[in-house]
Amino acid sequence: MIDMTFTEAERAYLRTQPLGRLATIGPTGAPQNLPVTYHLNTDTIDIGGPNLGASQKVRNIAADARVSFVVDDMADEPVGPGGQTGRGLEIRGDAELLVVEKPSLAGFSNDLIRIHPRRIVAWNIDGPGGNSRNLAASKRDQLT
Amino acid sequence: MIDMTFTEAERAYLRTQPLGRLATIGPTGAPQNLPVTYHLNTDTIDIGGPNLGASQKVRNIAADARVSFVVDDMADEPVGPGGQTGRGLEIRGDAELLVVEKPSLAGFSNDLIRIHPRRIVAWNIDGPGGNSRNLAASKRDQLT
Numbered sequence: 001m002i003d004m005t006f007t008e009a010e011r012a013y014l015r016t017q018p019l020g021r022l023a024t025i026g027p028t029g030a031p032q033n034l035p036v037t038y039h040l041n042t043d044t045i046d047i048g049g050p051n052l053g054a055s056q057k058v059r060n061i062a063a064d065a066r067v068s069f070v071v072d073d074m075a076d077e078p079v080g081p082g083g084q085t086g087r088g089l090e091i092r093g094d095a096e097l098l099v100v101e102k103p104s105l106a107g108f109s110n111d112l113i114r115i116h117p118r119r120i121v122a123w124n125i126d127g128p129g130g131n132s133r134n135l136a137a138s139k140r141d142q143l144t
Numbered sequence: 145m146i147d148m149t150f151t152e153a154e155r156a157y158l159r160t161q162p163l164g165r166l167a168t169i170g171p172t173g174a175p176q177n178l179p180v181t182y183h184l185n186t187d188t189i190d191i192g193g194p195n196l197g198a199s200q201k202v203r204n205i206a207a208d209a210r211v212s213f214v215v216d217d218m219a220d221e222p223v224g225p226g227g228q229t230g231r232g233l234e235i236r237g238d239a240e241l242l243v244v245e246k247p248s249l250a251g252f253s254n255d256l257i258r259i260h261p262r263r264i265v266a267w268n269i270d271g272p273g274g275n276s277r278n279l280a281a282s283k284r285d286q287l288t
Contacts, residue, residue: 023167
């Protein structure tokens with residue numbers, strides 16, 4: 001498990017959630033934040049969209065690749081200490097801008113944001129409590 | 145309406161949602177992002193929590209007050225152009241750190257984060273489509 005970017009439980013969770021929220025750094029250095037759909041790869045997360053190349057988030061990433069992507073929800077029953085129902089992951093990393101031949105969804109542009117995780121902060125996913133760790137460079141999927 | 149920070153529909157929406165996601169700037173300038181509960185005031189948004197004063201988000205805000213707070217969900221039926229179900233608001237602004245006499249919830253600390261909006265980006269809340277605007281300084285609730 002420690003050789004993998006995501007644990008099995010984190011992968012299973014990420015596959016069930018429809019949306020995450022992507023924070024980027026705007027032109028003045030202030031944060032921007034918005035909901036996006038996403039696709040989980042083995043060690044990275046892809047974010048597509050219609051007219052993605054013209055979006056502010058892509059301009060932000062082109063100027064500063066550092067992002068934070070949070071996926072969370074409230075479970076139907078307690079999953080954490082003290083009866084907490086909140087659970088999720090914050091994925092901090094570097095975003096790569098790619099142009100793909102075939103968009104993953106009809107209506108999406110050929111542009112793609114790929115997040116390469118550097119630090120993962122997870123709570124109430126692999127059982128109650130937190131699991132935060134930096135990803136060693138050797139285990140990290142590298143920017144191409 | 146244009147004299148108010150939030151429209152009536154935005155206020156009604158913000159009252160129904162349990163969580164938002166708060167993006168702050170971390171020590172290295174990279175964004176951090178996490179879910180939080182919140183309370184809507186007239187022109188500001190308050191975020192409390194247990195041991196809030198010891199949290200990374202408060203340390204981040206003490207060093208750089210600029211935040212982005214997004215509240216969004218998927219509606220049960222289409223609310224936007226082309227059958228979109230996504231709706232929400234991104235609230236960019238400055239966060240003030242306060243110490244209150246009485247926490248808003250049992251278990252919360254006396255520390256409080258208060259967001260003063262500077263720019264609001266809303267989609268599919270006041271009918272289909274977007275409503276983005278900067279708040280004129282004269283209409284903005286000022287930092288104390």
